[in-house]
Amino acid sequence: MSNPGQGSQGVAAPSAGPGWEYAAAPESREIATIAPAYGLFIGGEFVPAQDGRRFTTINPASEQPLSEIAAAGPADVDRAVRSARGAFDRVWGRMPGRERAKYLYRIARILQERAREFAVLESLDNGKPIRESRDVDVPLAAAHFFYHAGWADKLEYAGFGPSPRPLGVAGQVIPWNFPLLMAAWKLAPALAAGNTCVLKPAETTPLTALLLAEVCQQAGLPPGVVNVVTGAGDTGAALVAHPGVNKVAFTGSTEVGKQILRTVAGTGKKLTLELGGKAANVVFDDAPLDQAIEGIVTGIFFNQGHVCCAGSRLLVQESVADMVTERLKRRIGMLRLGDPLDKNTDIGAINSRQQLDKIRELSSAGDAEGAQRWSPPCELPDKGYWFPPTVFTGVSQSHRIAREEIFGPVLSLLTFRTPEEAVTKANNTPYGLSAGVWTEKGSRILWMAQRLRAGVVWANTYNRFDPASPFGGYRESGFGREGGRHGLEAYLSP
Ligand code: NAD
Numbered sequence: 001m002s003n004p005g006q007g008s009q010g011v012a013a014p015s016a017g018p019g020w021e022y023a024a025a026p027e028s029r030e031i032a033t034i035a036p037a038y039g040l041f042i043g044g045e046f047v048p049a050q051d052g053r054r055f056t057t058i059n060p061a062s063e064q065p066l067s068e069i070a071a072a073g074p075a076d077v078d079r080a081v082r083s084a085r086g087a088f089d090r091v092w093g094r095m096p097g098r099e100r101a102k103y104l105y106r107i108a109r110i111l112q113e114r115a116r117e118f119a120v121l122e123s124l125d126n127g128k129p130i131r132e133s134r135d136v137d138v139p140l141a142a143a144h145f146f147y148h149a150g151w152a153d154k155l156e157y158a159g160f161g162p163s164p165r166p167l168g169v170a171g172q173v174i175p176w177n178f179p180l181l182m183a184a185w186k187l188a189p190a191l192a193a194g195n196t197c198v199l200k201p202a203e204t205t206p207l208t209a210l211l212l213a214e215v216c217q218q219a220g221l222p223p224g225v226v227n228v229v230t231g232a233g234d235t236g237a238a239l240v241a242h243p244g245v246n247k248v249a250f251t252g253s254t255e256v257g258k259q260i261l262r263t264v265a266g267t268g269k270k271l272t273l274e275l276g277g278k279a280a281n282v283v284f285d286d287a288p289l290d291q292a293i294e295g296i297v298t299g300i301f302f303n304q305g306h307v308c309c310a311g312s313r314l315l316v317q318e319s320v321a322d323m324v325t326e327r328l329k330r331r332i333g334m335l336r337l338g339d340p341l342d343k344n345t346d347i348g349a350i351n352s353r354q355q356l357d358k359i360r361e362l363s364s365a366g367d368a369e370g371a372q373r374w375s376p377p378c379e380l381p382d383k384g385y386w387f388p389p390t391v392f393t394g395v396s397q398s399h400r401i402a403r404e405e406i407f408g409p410v411l412s413l414l415t416f417r418t419p420e421e422a423v424t425k426a427n428n429t430p431y432g433l434s435a436g437v438w439t440e441k442g443s444r445i446l447w448m449a450q451r452l453r454a455g456v457v458w459a460n461t462y463n464r465f466d467p468a469s470p471f472g473g474y475r476e477s478g479f480g481r482e483g484g485r486h487g488l489e490a491y492l493s494p
Contacts, residue, residue, distance in 0.1 A: 032120035034207065037068040040076055040230060041213035043083040044223025050075045055232070057206055060127035061340050061349040061384040069206050072229035074238045077198070080227040081244040084169040084196040087224030092196050093166055097153035104149035104192060106219040111142040114215065118208055122180055123340040125207040127349030127385070128303050130341050140465055141184035144483075147467035148192035151488060155193065158485055161494035166194030167270055168246035170491065173236040173260075174209075175252045176202035176351050177306040177407075183209045185482050186249050187226060188467075193491035195247065196225050200239050202252075203232040204352045237263070245269060247491065251308075254405075254431075254476045272480025272490045274308070274472060276405040277433030279454065280426035281311030281462060284419075285320045287438035291460060293324070293331050296411070299436060299462040301335060301389050304347055305409040306355070308477075309434035311462055313402060315422055318415045325393060325413065332389050333376040347409060350385040359387050359408035366392045366401040371412070397428055405431070419444065423451045432474030436462045455481075 037054065039046035053071040058064060072080070092100070111118065118141075119134040128137070155164050170190045174182040179201055190197050201209035213228045229235055233256070240248050240260050250260050251274040264271045281299045283292050299311025316324045340348035350356040367373055375388040387408055395402050395412040402412050416422040426435055435454040437445050445459040455473040458464060465471070470481035480490050 031116050032124065033117070034067050034121070034124075038070060038206070038210050038230070040070045040072050040080070041210065041216075041226070041228040042076070042080045042224075043227070044217060044221075046213075049073060050079075055203060057125060057204065059124050059384075060204075060351050061381070063383055063385075066124060066207065069210075069230045072200075072231040072235045072238075077229055077235060077238040077242060078244075080198045080229050081169055081171070081239070081242045083224040084198050084227055085244055087222055088166070088168055088196040091222045092191075092225045093168070093194050095194070097155060097192075097194070100191065100194065101149045101152035103219055103221050104145050104152060104188065107215055107221070108142045108145035108149060110215045110218055111138065111145065111212075114211075115139070115142070118180060118211060120341065121211060122205075122208050123348070125205045126176065126179060127340050127351050128306075129345040129348045131343055131345065132303060137178055137181045140467070141180045144181075144184040144188040144467045148188035148488075151189075152192040155488070155492065158488055158492075160489055160492050164193075164492040164494055167491060167493055168195060169244055170195045170197045170247040170249060171200075171239040171242065171245035172197055172249045173200045173239065173252065174202060176205040177303060177308070179205035180208040180212065182251055183212055185251075187212075189482070189487050190247075190249070190491050191225065193488055195491050198227045198229060198239055198245070200229050200231065200236045203230070206230045240264065243267075247271075249480075249490065250274065254478075257478055270490065272472075272482070273478035274480070274482060275433075275476060275478035276407075276431060277308045277310070277473065277477050278313060278403065278405050278429045278431045279309055279311050279434040279436070280313045280315050280429075280452075281436035282315045282416075282422050282426055282438065282448065283317065283320070283324060284422075284437075284439040284444065285317040286440040287320075288440065288460065289320070289324065289327065292438040293327050295436065295438060295460070295462040296324075296328060297331055297335070300411045301332075301347060301409050302463055304350055304387070306351060306407055307463065309456060309463065310407075311434075311436050312406060312411060313426075313429075314411055314413045315416050315425055316413065317422075318417050321413075321415045325391075328391065329374065329376070332391065335376070335389055337378055337386065337388065338381060347389060350387050350408065353385055355407065356385040356387060359406055359410060362401055362404060362406045362408075363390060363392075363410055366395070366399060366410075366412070369399045369401075371395045371399055371401060397425060403429065419447065423448065427451075427453045430476040433472075433477035434458070
């Protein structure tokens with residue numbers, strides 16, 4: 001097995017440098033091993049970029065460097081796609097599904113065995129609270145591999161014809177908000193269906209995708225079946241445009257999604273786009289309010305609000321709006337912001353300076369347009385990227401904070417009087433990824449779910465995910481589904 005790190009054995013996380021001590025408690029350093037530099041994962045080996053370019057990935061909670069990462073140029077992308085093509089033609093595309101399943105089960109089990117390592121690494125690189133990476137990201141990533149392992153030998157019963165075939169090489173580009181989980185969402189169905197993959201993680205969070213590459217080695221996955229090319233947008237663009245790619249799967253912003261749509265148009269490549277959102281979380285006056293308050297908090301503050309389906313527009317029925325606002329503020333006042341590696345932390349660091357600037361800019365627009373900003377008394381650490389949990393009241397539909405995706409811990413509160421008005425306001429967005437409904441009445445849930453233009457509608461809960469359940473959007477939130485039987489369709493031809 002080749003060493004994932006370059007230059008030396010995978011060593012303990014750097015211990016020198018101010019800020020590190022804060023960012024990684026001593027026991028965490030023993031759990032996650034970070035090499036000083038990482039290569040690209042191509043053909044089952046870690047290799048340097050051909051032109052030797054690198055970038056630094058940092059810990060957003062301390063701004064300390066974590067590691068140097070190879071930046072793949074077009075020649076590297078070409079090499080990765082060729083490697084994936086070779087593996088598809090020689091091994092993976094011909095392998096019986098029951099054999100492919102064994103590898104997926106193996107990867108799932110190794111993910112479980114190395115769960116603590118993955119969780120710590122994810123929190124270090126992304127800034128998310130360890131409680132979330134430990135209890136959500138990593139278990140769900142393993143669950144995706146388990147679930148799709150189960151499909152690998154049953155594809156002829158999935159409803160896509162008697163002998164569905166894989167497409168070939170999948171080029172997959174993912175964002176930074178759930179780095180490991182998004183990698184699992186992409187790789188597991190593609191591999192189960194018999195495709196080989198070239199994955200491009202986000203430039204601010206490459207580490208868990210590289211550890212997943214190491215897991216592929218550990219599982220004995222044939223070389224070239226999974227390749228990981230790290231780099232920024234230009235690396236992603238080179239992958240998407242590569243003529244050897246048969247299927248493009250993208251999760252990220254609507255803006256980049258539109259560029260990809262233009263690149264892929266007319267090429268015959270199959271495409272799925274999982275893009276942004278501006279979800280409405282609708283609370284009726286008969287809702288179980290204690291539960292609803294928890295659901296509102298989870299809906300917008302989970303993962304610092306870096307969630308495509310975040311319930312960032314709260315629609316509250318006017319008769320309970322004051323009460324909900326007051327109780328919500330009391331609850332938000334109890335949230336703990338700080339060290340992502342502290343198990344008691346509720347809100348971690350914002351993933352990058354760029355994202356923090358975007359959140360600040362949109363919040364300032366909220367002030368300028370006349371909404372009222374509220375945050376609890378909250379001391380922010382001196383180093384790193386932080387934004388306090390924030391609620392805007394007095395928001396009108398025309399405000400930018402009610403229309404644009406903030407992708408941060410910022411909630412815009414609007415009110416409504418009737419269910420019809422709730423639906424009109426909820427659907428007043430170019431997006432259509434998710435929505436929430438809080439009410440005691442089952443009939444009202446169904447009535448709302450039929451009218452809300454969103455790919456996922458949660459009732460009396462929020463942000464629930466399951467590998468068996470398809471996830472995806474309408475309109476500017478993209479097209480195609482990930483997860484469940486529907487997610488497999490994107491990787492098969494009849
Ligand atoms: P982004 O679009 O800036 O980047 C996403 C990925 O695309 C990164 O790996 C980036 O390097 C790459 N990229 C950038 N430019 C590219 C180009 N021209 N061609 C190909 N690849 C390119 O998005 P982000 O800021 O990393 O992620 C946040 C966005 O992702 C939000 O809008 C969020 O809603 C969305 N998102 C959607 C889902 C979903 O399932 N719908 C899930 C998570 C995140």
